[in-house]
Amino acid sequence: MHRVFINTDPPRYITISILGGGQLALMLARAASQLGISVRVLASSSVCPAKHAVAECCVGDWADPETLRAFAQDADVITLENEFVDANLLADLEQRGHTVLPSSKTMRLVQDKLVQKQTLSQAGIPVVEFQAIASTQELTDAARAVGYPFVLKRRTLGYDGTGNCTVNAEADLDAAVKKLGGLTSGLYVEKWCPFVMELAVMVTRSSTGETAIYPVVESRQENHVCSSVLAPAAISSELTKLAKQMALRAVNEVDGVGTFGVEFFLLKDGTLVVNEMAPRVHNSGHYTLEACDCSQFENHIRAILGLPLGNTEMRSPAAMVNLLANTTGSGAPCGIGEALAIPRARVHLYGKLRASPGRKMGHVTALGDSAEEALHTATSAAHGIHFKE
Amino acid sequence: MHRVFINTDPPRYITISILGGGQLALMLARAASQLGISVRVLASSSVCPAKHAVAECCVGDWADPETLRAFAQDADVITLENEFVDANLLADLEQRGHTVLPSSKTMRLVQDKLVQKQTLSQAGIPVVEFQAIASTQELTDAARAVGYPFVLKRRTLGYDGTGNCTVNAEADLDAAVKKLGGLTSGLYVEKWCPFVMELAVMVTRSSTGETAIYPVVESRQENHVCSSVLAPAAISSELTKLAKQMALRAVNEVDGVGTFGVEFFLLKDGTLVVNEMAPRVHNSGHYTLEACDCSQFENHIRAILGLPLGNTEMRSPAAMVNLLANTTGSGAPCGIGEALAIPRARVHLYGKLRASPGRKMGHVTALGDSAEEALHTATSAAHGIHFKE
Numbered sequence: 001m002h003r004v005f006i007n008t009d010p011p012r013y014i015t016i017s018i019l020g021g022g023q024l025a026l027m028l029a030r031a032a033s034q035l036g037i038s039v040r041v042l043a044s045s046s047v048c049p050a051k052h053a054v055a056e057c058c059v060g061d062w063a064d065p066e067t068l069r070a071f072a073q074d075a076d077v078i079t080l081e082n083e084f085v086d087a088n089l090l091a092d093l094e095q096r097g098h099t100v101l102p103s104s105k106t107m108r109l110v111q112d113k114l115v116q117k118q119t120l121s122q123a124g125i126p127v128v129e130f131q132a133i134a135s136t137q138e139l140t141d142a143a144r145a146v147g148y149p150f151v152l153k154r155r156t157l158g159y160d161g162t163g164n165c166t167v168n169a170e171a172d173l174d175a176a177v178k179k180l181g182g183l184t185s186g187l188y189v190e191k192w193c194p195f196v197m198e199l200a201v202m203v204t205r206s207s208t209g210e211t212a213i214y215p216v217v218e219s220r221q222e223n224h225v226c227s228s229v230l231a232p233a234a235i236s237s238e239l240t241k242l243a244k245q246m247a248l249r250a251v252n253e254v255d256g257v258g259t260f261g262v263e264f265f266l267l268k269d270g271t272l273v274v275n276e277m278a279p280r281v282h283n284s285g286h287y288t289l290e291a292c293d294c295s296q297f298e299n300h301i302r303a304i305l306g307l308p309l310g311n312t313e314m315r316s317p318a319a320m321v322n323l324l325a326n327t328t329g330s331g332a333p334c335g336i337g338e339a340l341a342i343p344r345a346r347v348h349l350y351g352k353l354r355a356s357p358g359r360k361m362g363h364v365t366a367l368g369d370s371a372e373e374a375l376h377t378a379t380s381a382a383h384g385i386h387f388k389e
Numbered sequence: 390m391h392r393v394f395i396n397t398d399p400p401r402y403i404t405i406s407i408l409g410g411g412q413l414a415l416m417l418a419r420a421a422s423q424l425g426i427s428v429r430v431l432a433s434s435s436v437c438p439a440k441h442a443v444a445e446c447c448v449g450d451w452a453d454p455e456t457l458r459a460f461a462q463d464a465d466v467i468t469l470e471n472e473f474v475d476a477n478l479l480a481d482l483e484q485r486g487h488t489v490l491p492s493s494k495t496m497r498l499v500q501d502k503l504v505q506k507q508t509l510s511q512a513g514i515p516v517v518e519f520q521a522i523a524s525t526q527e528l529t530d531a532a533r534a535v536g537y538p539f540v541l542k543r544r545t546l547g548y549d550g551t552g553n554c555t556v557n558a559e560a561d562l563d564a565a566v567k568k569l570g571g572l573t574s575g576l577y578v579e580k581w582c583p584f585v586m587e588l589a590v591m592v593t594r595s596s597t598g599e600t601a602i603y604p605v606v607e608s609r610q611e612n613h614v615c616s617s618v619l620a621p622a623a624i625s626s627e628l629t630k631l632a633k634q635m636a637l638r639a640v641n642e643v644d645g646v647g648t649f650g651v652e653f654f655l656l657k658d659g660t661l662v663v664n665e666m667a668p669r670v671h672n673s674g675h676y677t678l679e680a681c682d683c684s685q686f687e688n689h690i691r692a693i694l695g696l697p698l699g700n701t702e703m704r705s706p707a708a709m710v711n712l713l714a715n716t717t718g719s720g721a722p723c724g725i726g727e728a729l730a731i732p733r734a735r736v737h738l739y740g741k742l743r744a745s746p747g748r749k750m751g752h753v754t755a756l757g758d759s760a761e762e763a764l765h766t767a768t769s770a771a772h773g774i775h776f777k778e
Contacts, residue, residue, distance in 0.1 A: 004725050004738070007777070010436075011719040013740050029442070030419050036722070036738030036751065038441030052427030052444040053418070293733055293756075308730035315704065330400035333425070336393045341697035344682055349393070349425030351402050362425065367682075388396070 003305050004035055006076065013037050015055065016301065017071060019062050020081035021048030023350040023360065024281050027289070028081065029054045031297035037305075041081075042071045049350040065089055072098045079258060079304050083111045083279050084157055101207060101257045101304040102279050109254040110279040114155045114188040116254075123253045125246055126273045128265065129191035139173065139189065146191040152176045155186035164224065166192075195265035198275070199233050200284035201247035204259045204299035204309055211251070212299055212309040214292065216243045218371075219263065219284045225358050228379070229320040230371035231287045235266070242272055250277050259300035261285060283322070283360070290346050290365045291318035316367045319375035321382040323362035325355035329389035338384035339364065345381035355387040392694050393424055395465065402426055404444065405690065406460060408451050409470035410437030412739040412749065413670050416678070417470065418443045420686035430470075431460045438739040454478055461487045468647060468693050472500045472668050473546055490596060490646045490693040491668050498643040499668040503544045503577040505643075512642045514635055515662045517654065518580035528562065528578065535580040541565045544575035553613065555581075584654035587664070588622050589673035590636035593648045593688035593698055600640070601688055601698040603681065605632045607760075608652065608673045614747050617768070618709040619760035620676045624655070631661055639666050648689035650674060672711070672749070679735050679754045680707035705756045708764035710771040712751035714744035718778035727773035728753065734770035744776040 005013050013036045018025045021043025029039040029050055038055040041048070042062055051057040060067040062085045072078055072093050078100045090104035102110075109119045117130045131142035143150055148170070154163035165176040180187055198221065202214040218233035219226055232240070247262035254277070261282025263275040285296035294302075294310020302309055325331065331352050339347050349362040364382045368374030395403050402425045407414045410432025418428040418439055427444040430437070431451055440446040449456040451474045461467055461482050467489045479493035491499075498508045506519045520531035532539055537559070543552035554565040569576055587610065591603040607622035608615055621629070636651035643666070650671025652664040674685035683691075683699020691698055714720065720741050728736050738751040753771045757763030 005721040007719060007721050011721055011742055013738075013742075026422065030422060033415065033419060033442040033740075034737050035725070036438075036740035038740065049425075053422040053442055055441040293735065302729065307726055310729065311732045330396065332394040332396050332400050334394075336424075337696055340691065340699065343700045346682065348423055349402075351422075351425035351427065353400060353402075388400075 003076070004037060004307070014076040014305075015040055015074065016304070017042070017075035017078045018050070018081055019078065019085050021045070021050040021057060022081055023049045024081040025050040026053055026350065027286075027297045028281065028300060031295060032301050034298065035301065037301065040071075040075070042067070047353050049352060052351060063089070065092060068093060069096065072096070077101060077304050079300070080107070080280055083107065087111060103255065103257065106254045106256050106279060110277055112155045112186070113153060113158070113276060114186075116277060119253060120250055120274055120277070123249065125250055125253065126271070128193045128273050128275065131189040133183070133187060133189055136183065139177070139183070139187070140170070142189040143167065143170065143173065146189060149192045151190040151192065152180060153188055153190055154180050155188055193265050193273070194268070196268050197233065197235070197266040199235070199243055199264040199266055199272070200229070200282065201243050201262050201264070202259055202282060202285035202288065202296045203247045203251045203262060204296070204303050204312075205251050205256050206303040206309055207257045207306045210309050211248060212312045213244045213248055214285060214288060214296065214312045215314055216240045217284055217287070223358060225322070225324060226283045227322055227324070228375060229284050229287055230375055231291060231314065231318045232371060234371070239266070239270070239272065246272065246274060250274060254279070258303050259285070259296045286348070286363050287318045287320040287365050288312070290367060291315055317369065317371040317374055318365060318367050319371050319378045320363055320365045321375070321378040322360055323349070323364065323382055323385055325357060325359045325361050325387040327355065327357060327389050329355045329387060331355040331361060332388035333361065334386050334388060335384040339381040342377060342381045344368070345377050347381060347385070361387050392465070393426060393696070403465040403694075404429055404463065405693070406431070406464035406467045407439070407470055408467065408474050410434070410439040410446060411470055412438045413470040414439040415442055415739065416675075416686045417468075417670065417689060420684060421690050423687065424690065426690065429460075429464070431456070436742050438741060441740060452478070454481060457482060458485065461485070466490060466693050468689070469496070469669055472496065476500060492644065492646065495643045495645050495668060499666055501544045501575070502542060502547070502665060503575075505666060508642060509639055509663055509666070512638065514639055514642065515660070517582045517662050517664065520578040522572070522576060522578055525572065528566070528572070528576070529559070531578040532556065532559065532562065535578060538581045540579040540581065541569060542577055542579055543569050544577055582654050582662070583657070585657050586622070586624070586655040588624070588632055588653040588655055588661070589618070589671065590632050590651050590653070591648055591671060591674035591677065591685045592636045592640045592651060593685065593692050593701075594640050594645050595692040595698055596646045596695045599698050600637060601701045602633045602637055603674060603677060603685065603701045604703055605629045606673055606676070612747060614711070614713060615672045616711055616713070617764060618673050618676055619764055620680060620703065620707045621760060623760070628655070628659070628661065635661065635663060639663060643668070647692050648674070648685045675737070675752055676707045676709040676754050677701070679756060680704055706758065706760040706763055707754060707756050708760050708767045709752055709754045710764070710767040711749055712738070712753065712771055712774055714746060714748045714750050714776040716744065716746060716778050718744045718776060720744040720750060721777035722750065723775050723777060724773040728770040731766060731770045733757070733766055736770060736774075750776050
């Protein structure tokens with residue numbers, strides 16, 4: 001492809017159309033802008049983070065076929081900042097001649113987490129033990145088979161712990177099913193997986209087949225939301241190699257094009273299993289903006305345009321700390337001055353105008369002589385920032 | 390100040406309004422976006438580089454008071470990407486209660502290069518020998534005083550060598566005056582200054598008075614246009630210290646707020662004289678995007694908001710090569726793929742839709758073990774890129 005410019009009359013640089021207008025679209029847009037490429041987003045709200053940094057912000061429902069078709073009309077390439085757009089609707093766009101990357105085929109294999117697990121498992125990639133369920137009887141049987149506690153999960157639309165429910169005993173089954181929207185919403189069973197560390201690897205795969213793998217990082221969670229990332233993870237070189245290989249295999253297996261986040265559980269016995277794969281740039285890769293020559297965002301843009309991929313090596317160890325809101329409120333960031341005064345802390349704010357508990361309002365990255373030192377710097381800066389009620 | 394968020398109802402992040410919509414506004418907008426701040430630009434053309442990356446692009450003439458007033462209406466802070474907006478018009482905005490940074494006072498001292506030289510000279514900062522002229526007789530006298538060849542310059546609106554004319558003999562005087570628009574357009578005389586190296590220093594000074602100084606770089610020109618920058622310059626630590634001191638003094642002298650570029654000539658005898666000062670982010674500071682924790686653009690945003698300034702130390706030596714168009718044409722960039730394939734080369738394209746000889750279409754930065762090595766990398770990538778006729 002190698003497309004950056006279209007020699008029409010008047011000539012123009014190409015436009016990338018992103019489904020979604022959140023902070024991931026915002027950071028993708030900045031990366032595109034560096035190459036002279038403009039970005040349009042289809043956002044669910046007119047106050048989305050990407051709004052102020054893109055050529056056009058369309059507000060609409062990406063679950064509506066007509067809205068999607070209208071948005072796709074002038075698109076040179078369509079890409080995604082989330083995994084929530086129905087693969088069938090993406091296939092409809094492809095059938096109408098649009099380029100969608102990652103493709104509907106990839107999204108079909110990834111966005112349904114049960115299908116994703118089946119796909120990876122069939123390819124011989126270790127995943128957490130899981131079971132499909134279609135009825136109350138199958139659920140009860142599956143629960144007994146994997147044992148209590150186990151995790152009941154929604155197949156689609158889950159993120160940051162929403163769509164998951166830990167079930168401790170058979171008596172809690174009904175409540176858990178109800179909480180997740182009923183069996184008809186599509187649920188599956190996952191065995192309880194006591195891990196010692198969560199790891200993540202960002203992989204970029206170009207439409208040309210070229211691949212680039214970022215370092216293996218440790219991802220720390222609080223209340224099912226990523227709170228911090230240490231890059232690189234303090235693991236052996238053998239494990240690092242294995243995680244990278246598994247991540248690459250997973251992305252190849254779904255014929256992914258673009259940047260993908262592959263999350264792992266490291267078990268007590270040293271075993272590595274894939275937790276899940278995100279078909280998009282990912283929170284655990286934000287550190288690449290400062291730590292790598294070519295960020296996960298720029299490599300995504302390069303990948304979907306068929307341009308050569310950039311260097312994924314780290315300049316130095318790094319860490320990232322998410323800025324999460326504690327309460328509902330205006331989202332006004334306070335303490336920015338104090339945070340910016342900390343040398344080497346890089347503050348990112350997403351411009352969100354409403355805060356709610358656990359909402360990602362921004363993040364802080366720091367480089368350091370070690371990931372732990374960087375974490376200390378980033379945490380110091382992050383602790384000074386809070387979001388107004 | 391410490392303003393990033395204005396707690397109005399509904400609360401909103403502040404908006405920075407930039408006079409100008411070129412690549413400097415584009416890169417300022419990306420830096421603002423990282424802090425959740427949105428940007429509006431007043432551009433002279435609807436196809437300006439900043440258009441695709443800002444919240445709003447107003448097209449209008451910044452020499453028109455009414456246009457300026459209308460643009461300023463909702464501005465939280467007004468800043469500049471060029472030195473061409475009349476200081477009197479900026480003063481009018483200030484009188485109407487707007488915050489303009491750098492201020493009209495600063496712009497009055499800087500935008501007229503004769504006044505700039507007088508100001509620096511009176512403060513004891515060495516500048517190239519110059520003479521004010523108001524008549525043909527004064528021009529002839531001044532020319533004889535400084536000797537031939539000398540440089541006849543426009544006091545305002547010059548950039549990249551436009552507005553300058555080298556005069557080799559008295560017989561060429563009339564032609565030179567005519568070329569620069571006549572004596573009434575405001576001209577002055579500068580002594581011919583045979584230098585051995587051109588240096589530049591970016592200085593950021595906050596509205597709080599805090600200052601941050603970037604490394605001293607060597608700036609190489611071709612046809613009066615910056616072609617490349619080596620960071621740091623290969624000069625002694627004494628000279629480095631002196632250049633930084635002079636740059637800081639120059640910015641303090643004009644009470645500058647924001648990022649300023651101070652350009653120097655290094656003479657054969659080791660003397661350093663200020664060539665000129667730009668009251669804005671500057672081509673010779675683009676390398677800071679990759680080489681420093683906090684770029685000249687982010688520090689400008691911080692400075693005009695009264696936020697603490699960021700670290701200006703270099704992570705490693707770096708070099709920048711401008712991507713200049715050779716001919717008039719569509720501006721379609723070719724060879725991007727080849728350039729992106731060079732590891733460590735960071736390609737920036739400004740999205741310009743018309744090329745003309747010498748027009749800055751983008752730039753390439755590289756980091757390296759030495760500035761010369763980085764220059765080699767950046768040059769290799771830049772050489773592969775050309776812009777279509």
